[in-house]
Amino acid sequence: MAVSEFGxxxxxxxxxxxxxxTTQLGIGDxxxxxxxxxxxxxxxxxxxxxxxxxxxxxxxxxxxxxKLLAVNLSDLASMGAKPLSVLLAxxxxxxxxxxxxxxxxxxxxxxxxHAVDLIGGDTTAGALTLTVQALGLVPAGLAMKRSTAKIxxxxxxxxxxxxxxLGLKIAQGKYGCADSDAALNRLHRPEPxxxxxxxxxxxxxxCIDISDGLVADLGHITEQSGVGACLDWERLPLSSAVKQYxxxxxxxxxxxxxxxxxxxxxxINPADLKSLPATCTQIGVIDQGDGVRITQSGTTQRxxxxxxxHFS
Amino acid sequence: MAVSEFGxxxxxxxxxxxxxxTTQLGIGDxxxxxxxxxxxxxxxxxxxxxxxxxxxxxxxxxxxxxKLLAVNLSDLASMGAKPLSVLLAxxxxxxxxxxxxxxxxxxxxxxxxHAVDLIGGDTTAGALTLTVQALGLVPAGLAMKRSTAKIxxxxxxxxxxxxxxLGLKIAQGKYGCADSDAALNRLHRPEPxxxxxxxxxxxxxxCIDISDGLVADLGHITEQSGVGACLDWERLPLSSAVKQYxxxxxxxxxxxxxxxxxxxxxxINPADLKSLPATCTQIGVIDQGDGVRITQSGTTQRxxxxxxxHFS
Numbered sequence: 115m116a117v118s119e120f121g122x123x124x125x126x127x128x129x130x131x132x133x134x135x136t137t138q139l140g141i142g143d144x145x146x147x148x149x150x151x152x153x154x155x156x157x158x159x160x161x162x163x164x165x166x167x168x169x170x171x172x173x174x175x176x177x178x179x180x181k182l183l184a185v186n187l188s189d190l191a192s193m194g195a196k197p198l199s200v201l202l203a204x205x206x207x208x209x210x211x212x213x214x215x216x217x218x219x220x221x222x223x224x225x226x227x228h229a230v231d232l233i234g235g236d237t238t239a240g241a242l243t244l245t246v247q248a249l250g251l252v253p254a255g256l257a258m259k260r261s262t263a264k265i266x267x268x269x270x271x272x273x274x275x276x277x278x279x280l281g282l283k284i285a286q287g288k289y290g291c292a293d294s295d296a297a298l299n300r301l302h303r304p305e306p307x308x309x310x311x312x313x314x315x316x317x318x319x320x321c322i323d324i325s326d327g328l329v330a331d332l333g334h335i336t337e338q339s340g341v342g343a344c345l346d347w348e349r350l351p352l353s354s355a356v357k358q359y360x361x362x363x364x365x366x367x368x369x370x371x372x373x374x375x376x377x378x379x380x381x382i383n384p385a386d387l388k389s390l391p392a393t394c395t396q397i398g399v400i401d402q403g404d405g406v407r408i409t410q411s412g413t414t415q416r417x418x419x420x421x422x423x424h425f426s
Numbered sequence: 427m428a429v430s431e432f433g434x435x436x437x438x439x440x441x442x443x444x445x446x447x448t449t450q451l452g453i454g455d456x457x458x459x460x461x462x463x464x465x466x467x468x469x470x471x472x473x474x475x476x477x478x479x480x481x482x483x484x485x486x487x488x489x490x491x492x493k494l495l496a497v498n499l500s501d502l503a504s505m506g507a508k509p510l511s512v513l514l515a516x517x518x519x520x521x522x523x524x525x526x527x528x529x530x531x532x533x534x535x536x537x538x539x540h541a542v543d544l545i546g547g548d549t550t551a552g553a554l555t556l557t558v559q560a561l562g563l564v565p566a567g568l569a570m571k572r573s574t575a576k577i578x579x580x581x582x583x584x585x586x587x588x589x590x591x592l593g594l595k596i597a598q599g600k601y602g603c604a605d606s607d608a609a610l611n612r613l614h615r616p617e618p619x620x621x622x623x624x625x626x627x628x629x630x631x632x633c634i635d636i637s638d639g640l641v642a643d644l645g646h647i648t649e650q651s652g653v654g655a656c657l658d659w660e661r662l663p664l665s666s667a668v669k670q671y672x673x674x675x676x677x678x679x680x681x682x683x684x685x686x687x688x689x690x691x692x693x694i695n696p697a698d699l700k701s702l703p704a705t706c707t708q709i710g711v712i713d714q715g716d717g718v719r720i721t722q723s724g725t726t727q728r729x730x731x732x733x734x735x736h737f738s
Contacts, residue, residue, distance in 0.1 A: 138467060142650065143572050144501040144634060145471040145562075150462040155450060158545065159457040160513040160559060164552035189456040201472040203515070203557045205479075233470065240476035241553030245515045247472060250457075260455050322456060338454065 124237070126218040127202065133229040136198050136251075146233035148199065148249070155257060157195035157250040161186045165242035175213045177302040178244065179220030185325065186248040187228060187306035188376040192323040193257045194315025195250030197308060199231040203247075205240030228308060258314065258321035258380065263339035267319050267381040269398035270390060272307050275328060276356040279372020289359060297355055304376035310391055314380055317389055321380035327371040329406050329417045332379055342403030345370075347410035351395045370408070370417060436549070438530040439514065445541040448510050448563075458545035460511065460561070467569060469507035469562040473498045477554035487525045489614040490556065491532030497637065498560040499540060499618035500688040504635040505569045506627025507562030509620065511543040515559075517552030540620060570626065570633035570692065575651035579631050579693035581710035582702060584619050587640060588668040591684020601671060609667055616688035622703055626692055629701055633692035639683040641718050641729045644691055654715030657682075659722035663707045682720070682729060 128141065139147035150156055163182050165171055183200065190197050202221070225232060230248075281301030283289040291297075307323070314321060320339060322331045328345075336343045352360075352369060360366045381400055382390065390396070398408075407414050440453065451459035462468055475494050477483055495512065502509050514533070537544060542560075593613030595601040603609075619635070626633060632651060634643045640657075648655045664672075664681060672678045693712055694702065702708070710720075719726050 139569070139571065144504040145469045145507065145569075147505075147564075147569050148468040148470065149566065150466075150468055152464060154462075156460040156462055156468065156561075157457045158460065158511075158513060158559075158561065160515050160546060160548050160557075162515045162517060162548045162550050162552075162557070164517050164550050164555075167551045192456040193459075195457065199470075201470060201559055203472050203474045203559075205474060205476050205553075205555050234472060236472050236474045236557075238474050238476050239479045240474075240555055241517075243476075243517050243552055243555040245472075245474070245548075245555075245557045247470075247513055247515075247559035249468075249470065252459075254461065257451070257457075257459050259451065 126214045127222070127232055127235070133226065133231050134198055137231045137233055140231060140233045146199070150251070153254055154251045155254050157190055157193050157252050157257060158247070159186060159189040160245060160247045161189065162243060162245040174302065175216035176220035179217040180224050180303050182244045182246055183221050183224045184304045184306050184376065186246040187230070187308060188304065188323040188325065190248055190250040191307045191311035192321050192378055193250070193252060194311045194321070195252040195257065196312060197228050197230045197248060197250045199233045199249050200225065201247045202232060202235035203245040204235065204237045205243040206237065207240065207242055252315065256315045258318050260320055260322050260335050261338040263320035263335050263341050263381040263400050265341055265400055265402050266384065267400040268384055268387060268396045269332065269343055269345065269379065269381055269400060270394050270396050271324070271328070271351065271377050271379045272310050272394050273377040274351045274353045274356070275375060275377070276369025276372055277353055278304065278374035279368050280356055280359050282372065282374065283359070289363070291355060291358060293355055301374055304374065306376060307378045310393065311378060313391055314378065317386040318380040318382055321378055324375040324377045324379050326373045328379060329370050333406050335379070335381065336405055342401045343398055343406045344401055344403060344414065345398035345406065345408040347408055349395060349397045351397070367417060438526045439534070439544055439547070445538065445543050446510055449543045449545055452543060452545045458511070462563070465566055466563040467566050469502055469505050469564050469569060470559070471498060471501040472557060472559045473501065474555060474557040486614065487528035488532035491529040492536050492615050494556045494558055495533050495536045496616045496618050496688065498558040499542070499620060500616065500635045500637065502560055502562040503619045503623035504633050504690055505564060506623045506633065507564045507569065508624060509540050509542045509560060509562045511545045511561050512537065513559040514544060514547035515557040516547065516549045517555040518549065519552070519554055564627065568627045570630050572632055572634050572647050573650040575632035575647050575653050575693040575712050577653055577712055577714050578696065579712040580696055580699060580708045581644065581655055581657065581691070581693055581712060582706050582708050583636070583663065583689050583691045584622050584706050585689040586663045586665045586668070587687060587689065588681025588684055589665055590616065590686035591680050592668055592671050594684065594686065595671070601675070603667060603670060605667055613686055616686065618688060619690045622705065623690060625703055626690065629698040630692040630694055633690055636687040636689045636691050638685045640691060641682050645718050647691070647693065648717055654713045655710055655718045656713055656715060656726065657710035657718065657720040659720055661707060661709045663709070679729060
């Protein structure tokens with residue numbers, strides 16, 4: 115990749131305006147400079163997406179740009195952070211202007227929506243590998259963690275479960291249904307739950323985002339908090355499309371084990387149930403049992419499937 | 427890559443201790459948490475290294491780990507920042523325990539030396555692609571930039587020029603000499619100039635690190651500052667090995683255009699020459715001319731070669 119091509123690439127990512135007041139110096143120097151206001155902690159995360167691992171060759175570049183940023187902002191949401199700025203590291207096999215235009219469009223639209231500044235990055239030749247580092251702010255002491263759930267807490271989640279997993283089945287040609295667009299949209303264009311994260315941080319006792327599947331991710335909370343979790347099948351928020359999928363296939367574990375929903379799973383003290391936002395549902399209880407279990411028609415069982423694994 | 431393999435990988439990067447007091451929460455949650463002290467600005471950068479672009483297949487993993495961190499810390503040094511913490515995103519084609527052990531050793535040794543905490547990361551399957559995001563601190567207003575050099579300033583640099591470029595010629599089998607180890611060491615194990623950056627930020631008017639070659643990197647300062655630069659060939663700090671290379675090959679432009687030196691190139695007001703650290707050399711003057719030129723035996727010429735380009 116010649117030096118002149120880097121200039122070309124950078125053109126697609128030049129934002130017209132800086133969106134937030136923390137950015138003192140953005141793209142164009144060796145580093146970016148941020149001023150962090152008093153009383154806040156900095157929240158930092160990174161996530162990578164790789165062709166043929168996280169997405170298939172030929173994937174829509176606009177969706178990729180959106181999803182790459184969304185999965186990183188989702189990590190900030192799970193801590194209750196407000197996103198500030200991101201760095202973007204791209205390894206690209208070729209300089210494809212159509213691809214770059216679409217990718218930048220998807221990435222920067224979501225960035226603008228959340229007032230996130232792209233403050234720097236790195237572009238190199240290489241197999242298609244997309245990495246974001248995201249920075250956010252949370253008032254000191256208010257960040258939600260995985261390790262602080264208490265026995266007796268209620269397990270809750272935002273939104274619906276399993277639609278992205280259904281979208282993956284449809285994208286893979288393993289399942290078809292009438293309203294496939296909604297499920298595909300959930301797979302390709304997840305919405306990070308930033309706004310609800312800012313509300314939950316006031317009272318949630320623990321939180322994680324559902325990226326690898328509810329059972330796997332809730333398992334991180336139980337493991338790191340030293341508690342157990344019992345889910346109630348009847349309470350799980352399932353869309354009619356997911357319910358139809360289960361009826362048609364018998365695969366009731368899909369919504370529990372599929373990844374990519376990017377909803378938040380969190381725990382609260384029962385006294386705070388009245389504060390639960392309307393878009394959230396209580397789905398279980400933290401107990402002193404072992405790991406994650408589910409109660410279905412009066413029978414409690416341990417789930418056999420694990421969360422998302424990369425090509426093994 | 428199966429979930430269990432991620433646990434294996436993470437084991438190699440678990441640090442025994444947190445080295446600095448800003449780290450409130452390190453590896454193991456959705457995000458890391460940092461407390462930023464009052465009166466400081468946060469300095470943020472990212473750099474990626476890709477197999478067959480930045481290093482050859484089969485490269486010594488311990489050197490790779492060192493160099494990946496070093497090139498990121500070098501960006502912090504060029505702003506005058508003290509490094510705090512890093513995130514590490516790895517795409518790995520296979521899980522090779524010997525490789526991981528070596529890589530982690532090189533990476534964590536340098537991290538420990540600079541009291542840098544590894545606070546998080548992401549590991550995926552994929553073509554070997556190594557990305558670091560580095561965070562540092564600088565007192566508000568003291569960060570050195572590329573855009574603030576003034577006409578009449580003196581151009582200076584740390585250390586010697588061209589030894590990493592000589593190392594590359596040796597590694598490629600294009601040149602041989604008796605003391606090749608020193609040059610290879612400069613190529614494979616660059617030392618980020620953190621300590622001198624902390625001194626220079628008190629008076630340098632602009633600064634950049636020499637990653638793509640002196641002419642290319644000084645060119646960023648002249649372009650972004652709207653000034654010209656004239657280098658003095660007689661003043662360039664060249665090791666005896668580089669001088670011998672030039673005598674043997676006639677390739678006098680190599681030290682000016684080769685990358686990977688990771689020294690700092692900076693500008694100062696002439697009144698501050700007395701404050702110049704002993705390891706630094708004045709190599710030219712900022713003027714109102716066009717771009718970067720060099721004076722050699724009374725003749726001034728523009729350099730024809732550009733800086734480092736990825737495999738074109």
